[in-house]
Amino acid sequence: MGELQHRVRNAIVDRERIWLLEPDALGWRDDKGRQGRMPYADIASLQLIDYASFDGRIYQCAVQRRSGSGVKIRSHSYVSLGRFEDRLATYAPFIRELAGRVADANPEAEFIAGSTGLWIVWTVVGLLAIVMLGFFFASFGAGGPSVNGTIMVVVILLVGGPIIWRQLKYGKAKSFDPRAVPPELIGDA
Structure with missing residues (x-):
């Protein structure tokens, strides 16, 4: 053994x-x-x-x-x-x-x-997060974001942001x- x-x-x-x-x-x-x-x-x-x-x-x-x-x-x-x-x-x-x-x-x-496969998945997740943030900031021109939208963006930035960044930086x-x-x-x- x-x-x-x-x-x-x-x-x-x-x-x-x-x-x-x-x-x-x-x-x-x-x-x-x-x-x-x-x-x-x-x-x-x-x-x-x-x-x-x-x-x-x-x-x-x-x-x-x-x-x-x-x-x-x-x-x-x-x-x-x-x-x-x-x-x-x-x-x-x-x-x-x-x-x-x-x-x-x-x-x-x-x-x-x-x-590399997981890195690609995290790249897509990162791009989706950027698109969601774009919609959030675009909503300011249409009367401002909702409370739920604001909470979602805060969660993405504070929780998801560091995870996505780490995976993109080290995951390939x-x-x-x-x-x-x-x-x-x-x-x-």
């Missing part, structure tokens, strides 16, 4: 898995006795993303095999509808060590931080060094 473990249930439809760093493979098992392994040399890419939730930021590592199949390992474990348990204490060291082992076993593996896909995983990519900042 590996020295590092991470136990997590990704979603309501998943079982809790124990992820293991074995000498030559990423291994896992669940409470039904099912298990699997993915040799480090067979891993084509690790993609690290994070996203906002009601519990703060959730971090995710998508592990892709050369064959195209893959798995996702998250920092927070599903407990019940809308409730997740923070497991960053085991996630961050686990992913840091996994990245190093994959790099050693497969020098051609890709190590990606962020997601880029490479990272697997032997020095930036702490902000795994919630270890």
